[in-house]
Amino acid sequence: MSDTRTNAGIDNISSYRKMHVLADGPDRLIMCLSAGNLSMTQHVLGQLAEGLEPKAAGDHRRMIADQPSMFRAVQLVGEAVTHADAEIGAGLRAAEINGGVSLLVGGRIGGGPIRLFLVYDAGNFIECLPESPFLQIGERKYGKPILDRTMNYDTELEEAVKVGLLSFDSTIRSNLSVGLPIDIVVIPANASRPVIRRRIEADDPYFQNLSVRWSMMLNEARATIPDPPFMRMG
Amino acid sequence: MSDTRTNAGIDNISSYRKMHVLADGPDRLIMCLSAGNLSMTQHVLGQLAEGLEPKAAGDHRRMIADQPSMFRAVQLVGEAVTHADAEIGAGLRAAEINGGVSLLVGGRIGGGPIRLFLVYDAGNFIECLPESPFLQIGERKYGKPILDRTMNYDTELEEAVKVGLLSFDSTIRSNLSVGLPIDIVVIPANASRPVIRRRIEADDPYFQNLSVRWSMMLNEARATIPDPPFMRMG
Incomplete structure (x- = not known):
């Protein structure tokens, strides 16, 4: 569940979807909810849509759609967050803009269980488990x-x-x-x-x-x- | 109304009164509630108890008990916050410790109205007014x-x-x-x-x-x- 309000200062409020489909196919549905810096979020999503650089020359770009498990899918999201920070984080910090972003990534791959993760702005993440059965961001x-x-x-x-x-x-x-x-x-x-x-x-x-x-x-x-x-x- | 829990990290929780009497006499009752860095708060309170430096040589130290109005009393509190920051703020920042403090100062002097103020860590302050009839800190x-x-x-x-x-x-x-x-x-x-x-x-x-x-x-x-x-x- 996510609201849609984004602001760049109190005099600049607009409406942006914060709920995104990372993968929707016969074998998987993976959603992502975002909070924090909008440009950082869009950078992460753009990168995931194009796929991350292959690990070895000649390999395919790494896509959420190809990940074999939710854990691997979330790892890819975390990597995209780290890359986004490497590319635009320094510029934001120099301008004293908070570039922090946090993401909820949840869904299912194949017959696996539904899993929900919270990805922090260092690219690390935690999973939602029965003892604390909800996660919030923003x-x-x-x-x-x-x-x-x-x-x-x-x-x-x-x-x-x-x-x-x-x-x-x-x-x-x-x-x-x-x-x-x-x-x-x-x-x-x-x-x-x-x-x-x-x-x-x-x-x-x-x-x-x-x-x-x-x-x-x-x-x-x-x-x-x-x-x-x-x-x-x- | 204030709670009493203070922590210096999750493994170092203790109980400290956050409600303080700044003046209690026949003509005045002025209370102060504090949130934020405990050493900064105690520095501010200690300074107010001793009185601030006189403005001119030979004058008395400036005490809350001597202020003619709530506005002047709160100004003195703001000044004490500024002084505390000048004395220990740089050290805290160097140690990457959040030295921020915010204070609620409320009460009455003489037959004047009850007034309630929120003092920020730059020493500036706002007053509680009818449109937003409560203030919170912490x-x-x-x-x-x-x-x-x-x-x-x-x-x-x-x-x-x-x-x-x-x-x-x-x-x-x-x-x-x-x-x-x-x-x-x-x-x-x-x-x-x-x-x-x-x-x-x-x-x-x-x-x-x-x-x-x-x-x-x-x-x-x-x-x-x-x-x-x-x-x-x-």
Whole structure:
């Protein structure tokens, strides 16, 4: 799940898709979500689309579509991040522009398990595992409490998507740099269930309803908690 | 309201009061809350306790207790921050230690209004005004959504303290660097109401109850929101 707001300063806000298809074929679906410097992100994606330099002369360029496992696919993404930094990182640092980028890379190859990774701007990465069954990048703190409270490895997909939207709703309210539309891709572990792709626009009735109801119920919940006893002032 | 957890790395966590009395006399009560580098904070507080250098030879050292207005008191705090940076900032930067500090300074002098300021690490400051009736420093993002949703200029003090505790509860759940006890000072605008000072310890029954109830009600609220319609998979 990703929002679409990009800014180069508060007076330069625009809408960019942050969810990208790295590979979509009969044997694989690999998605990438990006946060951080937009030029760096596009550099990484451009490089992955063209393929990375072959390791030996005469070999094919190295493509995500040819990687035999998710681990190898993510390694290639990490390598593309390292290359992008080598090519444009110094220029950005000289201009005192934050060139940091972080990526979520998730999907499945062949009959393998779905795997989700977070790639850091040094090209290193970690995998999402059952103990901490979600990963966030970008403006993540506002929306983290609701995820911490509710997400666990056994959370149903439907519930997880709903909670993800609640998390975005909180973030959107508190931070101008995050905004609708929200892109969603759901890849069920059960390969016989269809992949779901959805864009939630600003006028989406489900999201509007979710946002209003959540706000109302938070207010009701808050009202039922008694005032602090030490505040009973004479 | 401030927590008490300080860390110098994840393996070096300790408890320090972050709420400090700058002046407490018949004509004034001025509190200061701190976030950021602890040595910098203590340098600022130490300097304010001793008084800043007089502007002219033979004058008294400049004390918070002698300032005629909150504005002048906060200016003195800002000056102390600038001095602390001049004395130890370069050393911290050379060691690549973040010496940043931010302070909330609030209170009242004489019959003047209560005023609350946020002092940044360059010594500059802004005042809390009715349009945005709260200020946060430190690890502020996790707890901001609940404040954004509920706090306005007309919020009753009792309610504001309750919501402040809910904000800390969310932050404590999501971030190890924030923890109980929580210190609270409430200065009512109506000077005939008493000032309230309270420390919420880890075993405080009101806070425990608030935390459990809030968690339970959030779960109930979440459960009543329908699943996303696009998630109805065949």
